[in-house]
Amino acid sequence: MPTIPSPSLPLLAVRALAFSRDDVLVFGPLAFSVDANEALLVQGGNGAGKTTLLRVLAGLLRADAGVIEIEGVAADAASRARHIAYLGHLPGLKADLSALHNLHYLCGLHGRRRTQTAEAALGITGLAGYEDAAVRTLSAGQKKRLGLARLWLSPAPLWLLDEPYANLDLDGIHLVNQMVQAHLRAGGAALITTHGAYAAPPVRTRLLELGKHAA
Numbered sequence: 001m002p003t004i005p006s007p008s009l010p011l012l013a014v015r016a017l018a019f020s021r022d023d024v025l026v027f028g029p030l031a032f033s034v035d036a037n038e039a040l041l042v043q044g045g046n047g048a049g050k051t052t053l054l055r056v057l058a059g060l061l062r063a064d065a066g067v068i069e070i071e072g073v074a075a076d077a078a079s080r081a082r083h084i085a086y087l088g089h090l091p092g093l094k095a096d097l098s099a100l101h102n103l104h105y106l107c108g109l110h111g112r113r114r115t116q117t118a119e120a121a122l123g124i125t126g127l128a129g130y131e132d133a134a135v136r137t138l139s140a141g142q143k144k145r146l147g148l149a150r151l152w153l154s155p156a157p158l159w160l161l162d163e164p165y166a167n168l169d170l171d172g173i174h175l176v177n178q179m180v181q182a183h184l185r186a187g188g189a190a191l192i193t194t195h196g197a198y199a200a201p202p203v204r205t206r207l208l209e210l211g212k213h214a215a
């Protein structure tokens, strides 16, 4: 289960966060926070900077300005590793390894919830029977489901989900919403980028339109 953060501090707090490329502002300055048991939907059209924001929060890109705090402390590599699970457009899977080996490998790197197993995570995400399938033989939606299985195993309380519904069928969309709901109920939080075409998961949700403050 995720570590339950202190109730007095937001899990994630961002102030005056800005990012530019070649002197062109991509987003910011942004200020928002995300508490335990809460989802923040990051909305915006193509090119609005949603992926860039999540990559900055995950520590994959460096912001030009601003502060990112996790439970009240400036984020660094160690706190991100403990607190953040990032599901990007490319789920970071090894193409020649089997689905099960990928999960074991990722759990070795990032740890796993003590109550979960890789086999159970494959079952939950509809991939039972694909344990020994090489990832390169999986469809785009199946790879996304394997990324969700990895997420489900992660002990990190803060999920950063970049277009988690992409490539998924209706069952898969339902699965994402159920996973987010269960994760928040267990004390976690999630940032979810979306074009707004999908119904938000049935959880306490706030909106961040890039260029505006969280509602």
Ligand SMILES: Nc1ncnc2c1ncn2[C@@H]1O[C@H](COP(=O)(O)OP(=O)(O)OP(=O)(O)O)[C@@H](O)[C@H]1O
Pocket: 021, 026, 044, 045, 046, 047, 048, 049, 050, 051, 052, 053
């Ligand atoms: N690797 C890159 N090099 C240069 N510019 C980039 C790169 N990645 C993104 N950009 C630019 O940064 C801006 C924000 O891109 P980003 O991918 O964050 O948008 P997005 O809101 O996630 O878009 P989408 O909804 O299309 O996925 C866009 O103008 C894009 O062209």
